[in-house]
Amino acid sequence: MTLTPLPSAFDLDSQTLRLLSAVAEYGSITRAAGVLGFSQPALSQQIKRVEARIGMPLVTRAGRGIRLTDAGLVIARHAATVLAALESASGELADLAGLRSGQVRLSAFPSASSTIVPRLIRSMGEEHEGVRFTYLEAEPPEAIAAVRDGAIDIAIAFRHPADRDDPFAAGAEGLVVHELARDELLVLVPHGHGALRQPPGSEHPASSGAPDPAPAPAVDLADLRDETWIAGCPRCRAHLLDSCARSGFAPTIAFETDNFVAVMSMVAEGLGVALLPALTITASPLPPGVASAPTTSGDHRMIVAVTRPGADRVPAVGETLRILRRLTARPADAPATSASHPRLPARAVGPRSPCPRLDRSGA
Amino acid sequence: MTLTPLPSAFDLDSQTLRLLSAVAEYGSITRAAGVLGFSQPALSQQIKRVEARIGMPLVTRAGRGIRLTDAGLVIARHAATVLAALESASGELADLAGLRSGQVRLSAFPSASSTIVPRLIRSMGEEHEGVRFTYLEAEPPEAIAAVRDGAIDIAIAFRHPADRDDPFAAGAEGLVVHELARDELLVLVPHGHGALRQPPGSEHPASSGAPDPAPAPAVDLADLRDETWIAGCPRCRAHLLDSCARSGFAPTIAFETDNFVAVMSMVAEGLGVALLPALTITASPLPPGVASAPTTSGDHRMIVAVTRPGADRVPAVGETLRILRRLTARPADAPATSASHPRLPARAVGPRSPCPRLDRSGA
């Protein structure tokens, strides 16, 4: 003969434990309510509601005050455990918010691997020791796909603003693109090449956000129309064709490689000329015998960070983006000079063979 | 430069943990919502609310589904601890509700100590092994005071229904009085006393809920007006005076003692006659040479249980009251006989000196 209704689930919640614990500690509903920050009736009827739910009294009046029943004591006794665990979780959340922990999954294209990325990670490490990074080198299309499906938090990528139908735009649909810096496209020619001796009146690009280790008078691409060209990876090749087209010619491309060090070497050997982003030259110094110069038409690409919308609300990710912007911003609004940026620590990240992965974007 | 708002308290609650835990486990808001028993939008916006409160995202979209962020993982990870503790508390509450644990603080007057109380505790022990008892022998006024200030859950007491201004009524103000049984007041006289030979037509009290080990023809108190009386404790003495007054005389009281065994011995020694509740005779058998008989006026006291209002909602207390009623009820509506009640186990509880405490109630 079971006379008890035996409610299948005594749905307790942390709030209930908090209340009972306070009542147990302070021995009075009024004082507990005060400590917990609300009025006495609130606590009083809250307790009454819980009693109704679990079907037994939690407190009984004793003289002017109250006493916890067995059930009330059970609840109060477990409160410590539960509240400690919640406190612990809270603490970890505070660590995340305070950048004392957290993780950022980063991806960037090859020439950023040895320039922007190590600087970024070092800066974050100096300011926020607890934040960990994972890094995956990947070409922009893959990196953006990884962001899209949540495998990567921040993709450092680039796009060619002149491109009409930028494959980038389609890939980044629904994602947030943070513009970081211009990266000038520099002509690479053998030292003493005739194109370098331009009339000095030729305009220099007004701004050069990306590292610009070899300031030189700008070169008109059209002067190189008859050269043999060395092209980079498929997307780079497309950009080359585009730039040349806007200068009115179609380049003769004799070599293609996605290894920009190889491109430089080829130029040094006199096999042809090339158009490389300034960042690649920052990443790997020009070999002797090769000179670089911006173009008169200001060819450049934009270096961007791509994230999911709202990703910057993850503290570690938001802070990483902030530092990333700071590192790639030109100081104040001073004109770009070779001193615009601190020297990159040479090869702080072990270099990997550039473009090790398939570029699936149609070129 | 702290850019994070660092909300001082990430007020988590168990519900949040439950939700995130389910989402982590099932990998999908929709499925988690299904398991938790509500709709997908409910869970979706609940998560959103928590995110707003703690200031960082807990989930991010990943393809068609979602992924937990670091913060979300932190919360989900702590869920096990918290939910286990809640489950444990729940289990203990279920034990209390299922009478597998719990405690009843009991108090009763002396002659119940060796009659009702041991039977009660034994019965509870047989049916509900986990329930523990504490027992304090006390006269009704003290016992009721103890109930009032929460030191005792159930006081087994008695009252004299004939009393006009029963001090009991005042003391039990605001408490619940459960009537348990009539306890006949029996006249104690030496064997062969003339009053015992009454005309057989004298009426016998219709009901005799309390133990009645020696059925005998009723005696008219008035026949004992010239006897020397032995009175009990102050309250018992008051009841004696009252009963005699209603029979039209004032008794000559030669001895007073709150020790009912002593009263019996005195009667056996021929020092006088007495009026004792039947229960005292059940508690301690009449010595040889003493006879007992009910009165023609049906003098009795009521044995009652007194609790705080709502105390029966404490499962162990409620069940104790239930068993107490069962033990003291006369079977069905059969007329009272000497076989009405099971024999009491003799002295299952070590006897204590009766009335060891001051009776503070004015008599």
Place this chain on the structure above:
DNA sequence: CGGATGCATCACGTCAGGTTATGGAGAGCA
């Protein structure tokens, strides 16, 4: 290229849970 799946958003209703005001019981004190 539909169809199925999963999340987000909207509009809306309900009730849990807060507030203030007030009443009654117990304890301390004159």
Place this chain on the structure above:
DNA sequence: TGCTCTCCATAACCTGACGTGATGCATCCG
């Protein structure tokens, strides 16, 4: 004994948290 202070219970009321169903959009799949 009676006054007063303290503490809890209750009532009336209001707000917002949180549920629902309907709907839209993105993604994955055959």
